[in-house]
Amino acid sequence: MSNSLLNTINDPSDLRSLPPDQLEDLAAELRRFIIDIVATKEGHLGASLGVVELTIALHYIFNTPDDKLVWDVGHQAYGHKILTGRRDIFDTNRQLDGISGFPKRSESIYDTFGTGHSSTSISAALGMAMASKMQGISDRRHIAVIGDASIAAGMAFEALNHTGVSDANLLIILNDNAIGIDPSVGALKNYLTRIKEYPNHRAPNIIKALNIDYTGPIDGHDLPLLLKELERIKKLEGPHFLHLITTKGKGLKKAEEDQVRYHAPGRFDARTGKLIPENTEGLPPRFQDVFGKTVTELAGYNDKITAITPAMPTGSSLNIMMKTYPDRAFDVGIAEQHAVTLAAGMAESGMIPFCNIYSTFLQRAYDQVIHDVALQDLPVIFCLDRAGLVGHDGATHHGIFDLAFLRCIPNLIIFAPRNVVELRNILYTASKGLAHPIAIRYPRGRGRITEWEKPFNTIAIGKGDILRKGNKIALVTIGNMAYNVQDALSQLTKEELQAVSHYDLRFLKPLDTKMLHEVFLEHRAVITVEDGVVHGGMGSALLEFAAEHGYKTPVFLKGIPDTFIEHGNVKELFRIAEIDEMSLAQELKQLLAKM
């Protein structure tokens, strides 16, 4: 297929000059363009394919960028990027120094609001619409496009509640494909299914009941119908809600058939859609799978064990337990705040809840961790997946703040396993019952240990590990940073190596004070290495310890600097943060040369 239409569109004004009867051909070209690039460059696929017609219709009918368009999550905005001046650089999507996989204000005037975390679009677009009113701009339109899984989150409900009493010019478009990453859940999903199946049934319409004008449900792939509806709604004042039914993965048969797998499928054959299998034979397991398998195994020994995920059963591998023990493992939808307090409630009633949340999404539930869990000292077991630098999702998704924002919370134990065996053992230790809540943070992807299904061992709370002893410099790491340091050490000479100790702190809280006294008493310099922000994280904890005990030993903090780290592969990002093996080896050599 040639891109004869797509190649003429350098921004939406070019699109608006096309006659409407060419838009369906354009949709086919745009869909093919997305498939061809994502097939080799990877990224999110199904969501963008599902909104191709909507994307064209929005930019055709509305006067973007003057009219403001906000995409929720933003993983479906590839078509939007391609039509708004980024066609020729779309092959850099999610790569180091390339464009972001999400809308980003610094990237384009068409990206009105940065996203990545879900359910923000209605609030943001309502804010813009209210601002337009206050500024006397009456002809500007504001549109939020939100998915059926994202609209079920608390924040979206809060925004709808406000929208219903506002006279702002806001159009909320619900892109309802009945799936998030995994199938959508909950009573709202059931309600949406009912109104799709029986559009004329007499149950009160929730949206209308909130005083918001409702249209739909209509077929979101029917371009002429979409154009007609948007043209009509555009002329109306006040808040409106348009309910679209779409198919995630539309236009690529395999993506339509296996919507979970094709949310972000990795590499695939652009013609057939067939996945290009990764050769994983002999590779160590992913941290998430060790979590999923171990928690399921533990649940088999103890029927008080429960587990919760806010909308990430596949990503967290909790789907393993959900299959085996469907009565004790719950997907609560995109509802991180609820997930945390639900776990607190279960802990209060004597259950042993494992609450698995991606580190970055726990940011949503900070107050719940403090107010509902830690303050009441309820022994919830937080399993924080995707901690540290996650790679291509970039700044919105790196789990780099957790150590800093959790460290200041009383009662909370904080542990980072350096490998999957430690992860397995801490899950076991926590399942036996702790006196306090615990946060266990572990990274995206695979570790280095293949043999992981060993008999369980109890981990002593607050106890670090001495990995090697030297006499001049103490390296202190947490979590899988131990391996970056081990790789750096392999680059030292024998003589240099003798001067270096390596300590794995393991517990950021409570600190292993005995080990830390040894660190400060027996070395002339300390280097801390963490895959979290340096301000407030493990390095800061050691500085506080040193100050409290009057140690004057210089401490050098290595970690994520005070800037947002963008997207790229994890190795590239380690390099940027200077916590890769080369940077660490260089730092060590320079320091040793001065001693």
Ligand SMILES: Cc1ncc(C[n+]2csc(CCOP(=O)(O)OP(=O)(O)O)c2C)c(N)n1
């Ligand atoms: C706060 C938050 N929690 C979880 C996620 C992970 N996540 C990304 S997309 C997605 C599903 C979104 O589903 P939906 O809104 O229906 O959009 P679709 O993918 O179907 O277009 C989830 C759970 C997120 N981005 N933000």
Ligand SMILES: CC(=O)[C@@H](O)[C@H](O)COP(=O)(O)O
């Ligand atoms: C858009 C979004 O938030 C998710 O799709 C996220 O990209 C998943 O990340 P993982 O690939 O690490 O599960």
Ligand SMILES: [Mg+2]
């Ligand atoms: Mg959806």
